[in-house]
Amino acid sequence: MKVIVREYPRDMDYLTLYPIADVHYGAAECMEKEFTNYLQRIHDDPHAAVVLAGDLINNGIKSSVTNVYDEKYTPHQQKKDMIEMLDSIKFKIVAGCRGNHCYRTVKETSIDMMDDIFDKLGLSDNYVGDAGFIKILLGEKPKNQKQVPYMIYLAHGSGGGSLLGSGLSRQDAYQTAIEGIDISITGHTHKPVKAPAARLIFDPRNNNVIKRNTLIFVCTSWLDYDGYPTRSQMKPTAFYPDTIRLDGTEKMWN
Ligand SMILES: [Mn+2]
Secondary structure, X not given: OEXXXXXXXXXXXXXXXXXXXXXXXXXXXXXXXXXXXXXXHHHHOOOEEEEEOOOOEOOOOOOOOOOHHHOOOOHHHHHHHHHHHHHOOHHHEEEEOOOHHHHHHHHHHOOOHHHHHHHHOOOHHHEOOOEEEEEEEEOOOOOOOOOEEEEEEEEOOOOOOOOOOHHHHHHHHHHOOOOOOOEEEEOOOOOOEEEEEEEEEEEOOOOEEXXXXXXXXXXXXXXXXXXXXXXXXXXXXXOOOOOEEEEOOOOOEO
C-alpha cells in the first residue's frame, strides 16, 4: 500500500485538515453551491490541507444502481468539471483514494476516473487507489525540536447499516487492526462522525503499556435528501462538513 509523506514548515503552528468524500457530483441531489463555497473556503485558508476519500463524482453508468436518466451530467463531464473545481486547491491536496462509485468504471472498463483526475491535476503521486497511508510532519516540538508526526489511514470505506453508529463501529473495528494509526479517514456511509477512540500500546523499548488516543473520522456527504434514500425510506443523515486541526507543537488534534 502506498505511503505518502508530507512535510510542512517548522514554523507552522497548526494545520487544518479538510477531509472530503461523497460529493456525488452529477447526481441531481448534489449540493453544488455548498461544495463550491467550501472549496473557496479551503482556497482562502492558508493552513488548509485536503484529503479526498472517494465518490467525488456520482459516475452513474448503465450497469449501476444509479438511474442514468436522473444524472445532471455525463460521467465524462463530471470528471472534467471535478478537475476544474479542484484545480484552484490542488496544491493543498495531500492524498486521495477512489470510492465505490469511481470503481464502477474500473470494473466495467478498467478506466480509473480518480486516477485520471489526479493525473490531470499533476498529482499522480498523491493518488493511492483503494486505500493509503499518510504521514504528516508538522511544526516542531519545543521539548526536542522534532516535528510532530501524524499517521493517517485513508480509504473510502464500505458496508452499510441503518443505525447511526454502524459506520463508526466498522471503522473502529478496522482501525484497531492497523498498528500505529492516529487518525482514520473514510466516507461512504454518509453518516458524518468525528469520534475519539483509544488503544493500548505495549511498548517493547520501555517495557510499559501506554494508552494512545486515536480519531475516527467519517466524512459528510454533499447530497440533499431526495431520490434514492427517499425511495428506500432511509433515515436522513446530517450534512456536516468538518475539519481536523493538527497541532504543530505537540501531538494533539481536535
Ligand atoms: Mn460510497
